[in-house]
Amino acid sequence: MRVRYEGGILVQEALKEVILDPARRTPGSVVSHGHMDHLTSGGIMTPQTVAVLKVRRGGTGQPLPYGKEIDLNGFRVVLKDAGHVFGSAMVRVDDLLYTGDFNPEGGSTCGRAQPEFVRDLIVDATYGRPGYNFPPKHDVESDLLNWLEMELAHGPVALGGYEFGKSQELIA
Known part of the structure; x- marks a missing residue:
């Protein structure tokens, strides 16, 4: 393999060939999730993600539920919950796994990424360097709620976030 x-993985x-997260419309490709840099x-x-695509870009895609295996250009392809945002998927192509953006802790609108045992692993790692070390999610949520309570005592508070993903986490 x-x-x-090449404009995608x-x-x-x-x-046989398949392209994952292509930079432009590519029939027979696989899209991992609804953030604009992947969609x-x-x-x-x-x-x-098909529903998100329709709203965000007015486009269409071919729906494939999590866990359902299909033959795509001669490869066995299965989507697994990536735990990143609503509808995000890790893509298994035969014995290769492409994570896309993933989160083993999950989110308020999705499950959590589960380990997959594969021969080859491609990790989309925005924060892949060892220097990145974040506190547990529940600690961050607790700190945010405490800060909000303190600030709301002084008046209204406005929170901002990306329109898809972070905003849903804030609302939840």
């Missing part, structure tokens, strides 16, 4: 970046083996029309994605 050969893997390289291109996976090839013999005459394109025409590919396979969770039903939730």
Whole structure:
């Protein structure tokens, strides 16, 4: 199996190929989730991400529920909950796993990413360097609630966040 970046993660083996998170509309591709840096029309994605795509870009995609295996261009493809945002998916292609953005703790609108035993692993790692070490999610949530209570005693508070993902976590 050969893997390289070519406007997305291109996976090839013999005459088979599939592209993951392509930069532009690519039929027969797989889209991991609804953030704008991953979201394109025409590919396979969770039903939730299809709905997000319709609202955010006016596009269409081919829905594939978590856990359902399909044949895509000769590869076995399965989507697994990535725990990142509503509808986010890790993509298993035969014995390779592409994480997309993932979260083993999960979120308020999604489950949590579960370990997969594979031969090859491609990790989308915004915070992959060892220097990044975040406190447990429940500590962050508790600190935020305490801060909000303190600030609300002085008047209204406005919180901002990305329109898809962080905003849903704040509301939940």
